[in-house]
Amino acid sequence: QQQIADECGVSKSLVSMVINGTRKNEVVSKCIKKTIQVREAENALRSSEGKYRKLIKNLPVGIEEIDEDGRITYVNPAFARILGLNNSDIIGQYIWDNSANEKEKEKVKQTFLNIISGKEKRKIIETKAKVTGEKVIDLEVRWNKKINEDDTITLTSIIIDITERKKYREKIEKSRSNFMNIFASNPIPSVIFKRKDKDFIIEAFNDASFKNTKKKIDKYKGKKLSTLFEQGHFFRKLLNKCYLTEKNITKEDWFVSPFTDRRLFIEFNAVYFEPDMVIVYMHNKTDEKIHLDSLESLSSRLQTSLGSSNSFWIEIYTKEKKIIVDKSLSDYLEYDEKIEEIGFEELSRFVFEDDFYFVNKKLEALINGKIDNIDIDFRIKKQSMDYRWFNLIGAVYTADKRRKKYKFSGIFKDISSRKVEELERLKLNMELESFNRTLTHDIRTPLTIIAGYSEILLSELSSEVSDEYKGYLKAIYSNCERLQRLTESLKKLSRVRRKTIIPQEINLRDMVKKIVCDLKVIYKEHDIKLKMSDNVRLKADPELMEIVFNNLIENSIKYCCDDKRPCIEIGVIKSDSPHDEKKDILFLKDNGVGFDNKYAKDIFKEFIRVDNSHKSGNGIGLAIVKKAVEKMDGYIWAESEVGVGTSFFILI
Structure with a gap:
């Protein structure tokens, strides 16, 4: 009752009489109704578990x-x-x-x-x-x-x-001499009220804030408070309290702007300026208020919408070792009983046998605070003992590590159709891999024989056949060699795809020196210059990293400029990102012929070549590099300029 009396600016006894029905007062009745609504809204917000x-x-x-x-x-x-x-x-x-x-x-x-x-x-x-x-x-x-x-x-x-806001207030409080200039430049909507005859009149507005409605505002200057604001009692109480206590007062309320006729939720800050003056500046918090007020209803609507599709909400309480699931999940899985709460010890009843160990390990990590988010796929049994594939994704949203108490919220989505497609793709890829291995194995022997016979004919009959037929034999031999290189590349690509990743600590400098040394034997005519940082170390699969740098370095040598000495620089760009874990970027730069940068993505596609030079190649080397990097959960990209050179960047 006292709170309502304060809000309305009336006595507590009047409020009591209105509540008891012995007296009617429309203003007090509205205030009572509003107070009850505010209380209910606050209670609803405080009781919300913050599920989303x-x-x-x-x-x-x-x-x-x-x-x-x-x-x-x-x-x-x-x-x-x-x-x-x-x-x-x-x-x-x-x-x-x-x-x-x-x-x-x-x-x-x-x-x-x-x-x-x-x-x-x-x-x-x-x-x-x-x-x-x-x-x-x-x-x-x-x-x-x-x-x-x-x-x-x-x-x-x-x-x-409130740094900027406070700076502004401090300027007002300390600088009376240039007050009006500061007031006019303030970006926050502000009004100066002057005390006169036990009431307040409007002395000035902040012109910058109300510039679009200045003509409309001017007519209010010098008028009483009630002529501007419908909530005159609210402002009068705010100003009186600030004026009498000589302290800054802050209040919040819904407010209908007389300039835009919009209903806004405003934070009013009344600042005592001098014996007869109070400044009120207004901070628009409408969006924030709407967000907070609608939080609970949005959560409820989200749960309803999830339950009507193939997605369901789920909550995990680690201390209680229980899982709360969407009520509609039991109907979706065709269970006779309604499943709303599952204890950790009951999981084996619902999780498919082959996936139980994996799921249980994830829950243990969550309980022990080793992880704070989950993104896993596993199978859930139906009533008929058939199963459906589900993806669980979510994160811990409240944590008390000292008590090992965590609350996890997530979304449970049926991905059975996606899994069927994945299995079909896997089966098709396995068949293609098998065909690729068979092809590269079966074609290698005939090619070797054809190349061998062609070489014999060229050496034994060179003096007996015409230049035209010699050209035919040379074409047969060179194309056999090209096919042999292609089958070897396909074999290497197949090996990369099947490779099991074994991450190890690698000294990249030692690996690169060995690769360059081997390539110098093949490309004797090139005087290769290598620049590389000392002690470049990383954790990756050694075999795949050797494939990556062998292909990139050979490419740089092969596509060097005829009038330049091949220069290859390899190093690390240190990351200074403050977010997540820091990752360094490996780079390889050369001074070769380069290519148009618009083809930077195409060069990693199989059998694609972007140069029109006479250089040999089958267009599969960089595809192997990309597959190898991606196999190690990495990313590779290129930047180039014609006649200047190419740079490759690798993030692993």
Whole structure:
């Protein structure tokens, strides 16, 4: 009742009479109804489990969850972006670890203790925090306390970077002489109210913020507060409190703009400026409010839409060792009973026998905190003991590593049709591989015989046959050699596809020196110059890496310029990315003939050649390189310029 009385600017006794029905007052009745709605909305938001936290990941404000010890258990991307840190650097920290100094640290800690102890349920404070590079920013922190079903306490806080806003306020508070210039340049919509005859009149608007409606605004200057805003009582109370206490006051409410006639959710900050003046600046938070208010209904609608297709939501609670599944999943799998909750010990009843060990290992890793996301395919039994293939993808959205307590949310999707297609493709690939091996094996002997006989005829009958027939024999011999090289390349490609990856520590310099030494025997006429960094090490499959660099180096020698000495440079580009794990990029550069860069993707296709030179080649070498790199979960690309050279980049 006191809260409603404060909101309406009336006495508590009047509110009591309206509630008891002994007196009618339309303003108070509306206020009571609004307060009840706000309370219900707040309760609904606090009771939400946040099943689909990704719905708030795009909010422009930072959101964090804190356990009862003051450690951060969850942050959204905006929170990490404001502090300039990675999520992994923040999770597990105390909330006061990033405070700018001891005074701010003590303020945050004391507020936390007051809320945890029950002295306050929610609180809004302003504090200073350190970000990357020892920079200090101003933050507004809004705390909210929640008691979970297991009687543990979770604090949720929303943080907003108010550095620019605070700078502006400080300028106003410190610089009376040039106040109007600063006020006019402020990008935040602002109004100056002047105290007059126990009321407030409109002294000035922020012209920059309202420039599109300036003509409409001008008529309000010098008028009383009630002529501008329908919620006159709300503003009067805000201004009076700021004026009487001489303190900055912050309030939020829905507000109909008199300039655009739009309904907006505005945060009003009233700043006491001097004995007869109060400045109100307005921060539009409509999008943020709509996001938060619709969170629970969006979650419900998402679950409904998933259940109506071949996708289902799933939650895993590691401490309780239980799995909560979509209610419609049991109907989809044709079970007579309704399956909503599954204990870890019951998994063998539902997971296909051959996949159970693999799934169980993933759950153990999740329980022990070794992984925080899952993307796996496995089979689920139907009532008829037939099975369907499913993909489970999701991530941990709340974590308490000290208690080994994690909550996982994910999507369970039927991928049976995709698996059938994959098996068909696998079967077809196996048949093609078998045909390729048979072809390369069976054609090699006849080609060797034909090439051998051609060579004998050329040497034995060279003086007895005409030049025309000699040309025919040479053509037969050279084409046999070309086919032999092609079959050898196909054999190598087949071997790459079947290769089992065995990652090992490789000294790339030693490997490359050996390759160049071998190639110098074949290309004696070329004086190859090699530039390479010392001690280039990486973890990869040695056999595949040898295939990759053997093909690339031979290509650089083969396609060198006739008037230049072949120069090959191999090294590493160090990554300085702050995201995820750092990955270095290998590169190989040459000074060869190069090619038009528009063909940069085509050169890795089988049997494709982009040069019109006389150089020998079958167009399969770079296809082998690409397959080998991809086999090691890597990526290769090329950049080139005609007459300058080509650069290959490898990320493994």
